[in-house]
Amino acid sequence: MDTPHRSRFHHRACNLCEAICGLVIEMDGDDIVAIRGDEHDPLSRGHICPKAVALQDIWQDPDRLRRPLRRDGDRWDEVTWDEAFDEVAVRLLDIQDRHGRDAVAVYQGNPTVHNSGTMLYAPAFVRELGTRNRFSASSVDQQPHHVAAYFMFGHLLVLPVPDVDRTQHMLIMGANPMASNGSMMTAPGIRQRLRAIQKRDGRVVVVDPRRTETSRIADEHHFIRPGTDVLLLLGLLHTLFAEDLVRPRDLPLIAADVQRIRDVVRPFDPERVAPATGIDAAAIRAMAIDFASAPSAVCYGRIGVSTQAFGSTCQWLINILNTLTGNLDRPGGAMFPTPAIDTVRHIRPGSYGRWASRVRGAPEFAGELPVAVLSEEILTPGEGQIRALVTSAGNPVLSTPDGRTLDRALAGLDFMVSVDIYLNETTRHADLILPPAVGLETDHYDLAFHALAVRNTAKYSPALFPPSPGAMHDWEIFRELQRRLESRRGTRPRGLKARMRRAVARRMTPRRLLDLGLRLGPYGVWRGRFLRPGGLTLATLERNRHGVDLGPLRPSLPGRLYTDDHKIHLAPNLLVEDLGRVTQTFFANRVSPSPTDEEFDLLLVGRRHLRSNNSWMHNAALLVKGNPRCTALLHPGDAQARGLDDGDTVEVRSAVGAVQLPLEVTSDVIAGVVSIPHGWGHGLPGTRLRTANAHPGASINDLTDASRIDPISGNAAFCGVPVCVTACTTPTTTPTTGDRSSHENPGHQ
Ligand code: SF4
Numbered sequence: 001m002d003t004p005h006r007s008r009f010h011h012r013a014c015n016l017c018e019a020i021c022g023l024v025i026e027m028d029g030d031d032i033v034a035i036r037g038d039e040h041d042p043l044s045r046g047h048i049c050p051k052a053v054a055l056q057d058i059w060q061d062p063d064r065l066r067r068p069l070r071r072d073g074d075r076w077d078e079v080t081w082d083e084a085f086d087e088v089a090v091r092l093l094d095i096q097d098r099h100g101r102d103a104v105a106v107y108q109g110n111p112t113v114h115n116s117g118t119m120l121y122a123p124a125f126v127r128e129l130g131t132r133n134r135f136s137a138s139s140v141d142q143q144p145h146h147v148a149a150y151f152m153f154g155h156l157l158v159l160p161v162p163d164v165d166r167t168q169h170m171l172i173m174g175a176n177p178m179a180s181n182g183s184m185m186t187a188p189g190i191r192q193r194l195r196a197i198q199k200r201d202g203r204v205v206v207v208d209p210r211r212t213e214t215s216r217i218a219d220e221h222h223f224i225r226p227g228t229d230v231l232l233l234l235g236l237l238h239t240l241f242a243e244d245l246v247r248p249r250d251l252p253l254i255a256a257d258v259q260r261i262r263d264v265v266r267p268f269d270p271e272r273v274a275p276a277t278g279i280d281a282a283a284i285r286a287m288a289i290d291f292a293s294a295p296s297a298v299c300y301g302r303i304g305v306s307t308q309a310f311g312s313t314c315q316w317l318i319n320i321l322n323t324l325t326g327n328l329d330r331p332g333g334a335m336f337p338t339p340a341i342d343t344v345r346h347i348r349p350g351s352y353g354r355w356a357s358r359v360r361g362a363p364e365f366a367g368e369l370p371v372a373v374l375s376e377e378i379l380t381p382g383e384g385q386i387r388a389l390v391t392s393a394g395n396p397v398l399s400t401p402d403g404r405t406l407d408r409a410l411a412g413l414d415f416m417v418s419v420d421i422y423l424n425e426t427t428r429h430a431d432l433i434l435p436p437a438v439g440l441e442t443d444h445y446d447l448a449f450h451a452l453a454v455r456n457t458a459k460y461s462p463a464l465f466p467p468s469p470g471a472m473h474d475w476e477i478f479r480e481l482q483r484r485l486e487s488r489r490g491t492r493p494r495g496l497k498a499r500m501r502r503a504v505a506r507r508m509t510p511r512r513l514l515d516l517g518l519r520l521g522p523y524g525v526w527r528g529r530f531l532r533p534g535g536l537t538l539a540t541l542e543r544n545r546h547g548v549d550l551g552p553l554r555p556s557l558p559g560r561l562y563t564d565d566h567k568i569h570l571a572p573n574l575l576v577e578d579l580g581r582v583t584q585t586f587f588a589n590r591v592s593p594s595p596t597d598e599e600f601d602l603l604l605v606g607r608r609h610l611r612s613n614n615s616w617m618h619n620a621a622l623l624v625k626g627n628p629r630c631t632a633l634l635h636p637g638d639a640q641a642r643g644l645d646d647g648d649t650v651e652v653r654s655a656v657g658a659v660q661l662p663l664e665v666t667s668d669v670i671a672g673v674v675s676i677p678h679g680w681g682h683g684l685p686g687t688r689l690r691t692a693n694a695h696p697g698a699s700i701n702d703l704t705d706a707s708r709i710d711p712i713s714g715n716a717a718f719c720g721v722p723v724c725v726t727a728c729t730t731p732t733t734t735p736t737t738g739d740r741s742s743h744e745n746p747g748h749q
Helices: 050-060 081-099 110-114 116-129 143-153 190-199 213-217 229-242 251-265 270-277 281-293 311-324 371-379 403-411 474-489 496-507 510-520 538-543 573-586 636-641 690-694
Strands: 007-013 022-028 031-037 069-072 075-078 104-108 134-136 169-173 203-207 220-222 298-301 352-356 363-365 388-392 415-419 432-434 455-458 548-552 602-605 632-634 649-653 658-665 673-675 721-727
Touching: 031 050, 069 081, 081 104, 081 388, 081 415, 081 432, 081 474, 104 116, 104 371, 110 116, 116 388, 116 474, 116 510, 134 371, 143 311, 143 352, 143 363, 143 573, 169 190, 169 229, 169 281, 190 203, 190 213, 203 213, 203 281, 229 251, 229 270, 229 281, 229 311, 229 573, 251 311, 251 573, 270 281, 298 311, 311 573, 371 403, 415 474, 510 538, 632 636, 632 649, 636 658
Parallel strands: 104 134, 104 388, 169 203, 169 298, 203 220, 388 415, 415 432, 602 673, 632 658
Antiparallel strands: 007 022, 022 031, 069 075, 069 432, 352 363, 455 548, 602 721, 632 673, 649 658, 649 721
């Protein structure tokens, strides 16, 4: 008689993207039978996207590294963890001894914030390195949000989030939540959430140079010329004042600044900004009136708004629009989540300009420099030059501007170590790769995205599988790296208190830290010196496998403000003064924002697809199957003018590089624009990503230019890079620039 199969169900939050969907994983013994959305998850309510299956693919991926590797020329050899840790410590310290602490740089990729172990333990390692050359994916797409929050609300993590579930009017600029399920806005199942706005007689308005998946379900879509969102926002604010629609709540918090905002937006009337934006003045005026007249409204701007030369100013103006219409910190407007572990309380508020990058003088923000300067800091000789790099869960060769130059720079480093599960376009340059355990093998509590969610919830995910034999978790890797550096450097905490602190810290596991964070949090068992019966602990979350619902977003000002005077700083000088640059760029000498260079007569914008996640997961066969998605979109008029047809292979060229890829002719993009998805460009020599290398695509960052940044935040200005598109006369089989090689620097070979 056959033994009856017994299935069991594992509940967890998906940690692949910002949406943190609740999953139910059905098991049959040790086999995964199905991955479904958890209908009882209080945040995602059953939503799931096709990427969730990739959790299983990643766990089983034959390309995934499971042992530390050391490179010897073109060969990779397995080494023990002990050998690997020792070598990393010796090499990093040797370089710092000879060239100074800043000679070692750190880059932390996007998956860092999806991993509580890395978030809790990597900072101590980075502190031990003591370098000012710290970089992360934050300056690829989100630093403007943090800069605006820091200057207006006093803390880089006090970030307003759209109260999607209660708003009556949502203005979405440069964002496609239908593909992302929200970014800097954790909103799983956004389709239902947007539909619900419409069902309660509200409106969804989208502004984007492309007819996106989100704009297709919106009530209104306005095409806008890339890089001109700052003008549209100024035109909207001008209209609010002109039409007497400014009605901020909590006036005492901002009173002094309202007049200043009135003065600075006065020159930007809709008639003046309309020609550059491509949206006519009447439509701008109507947009402002509709927004201000709605019972509640929220403006949300994301990638397309942040990744441009005025990214910080755009995010500041969005906050002003929400504030001056009375929609900041009220139901249906832009609200501040109250997460169960309140990272705002445990992280420093931020800093600006304490130091600057060596070569171009870009200011530090919150201890980081813009990743756009990384390659020049490696390639430019002189004191303070970066000679070694530590990367964690990142692939900046594909995801940061001018990836080709960075690729070349990495090849010239004296030493590189990567904490990563893949041998990819970036880690191929490493001397050592330290692969951690992956998602299904780790416990998880989302420290970052509960704090950006459209509803207050909390969920803990225990590991489903043990790590493969001999594997280490991220947090164990970073803790051990820090210990080895500390002990080789001979740094010892001075004094009894410091020694006790270290002894306690060493006994702390992620579970203990998370439990402590929950107990001390706003719903925790400890309220000051008192105990709150029924308050949250880790045990509470372990008992509630679907997660705990902590209710809708709730008003939290002025308590949430970290400014010195506990007021909203509506008009920070740095941002107000940036309006001079706006005038200079768009109106001085009547210079148009469109490329004047006859050669580069189109503007490049990116895009994202539901089935891909930045520069990784393209080696999940289920996600890359189907028609090629790495295509260039071009308006029919632009295609006709160049004699191009749908399906042609074209060359897209910018001042820094060129790529070849298939063309899609579509009226879904505004004339004058070409759109290429980000995250592609696999297949470089020395990488080990079987499926991805079979579907390499072209890297948009072979075209983007590291000199184009938002000078305030240092964020890369990917949006609106001048390019040209021509027929490709000699198509390559690999549709990316073919001149990159891991063999460019003899020092590594
Ligand atoms: S939307 Fe994001 S969090 Fe949700 S299932 Fe997909 S990848 Fe996972």
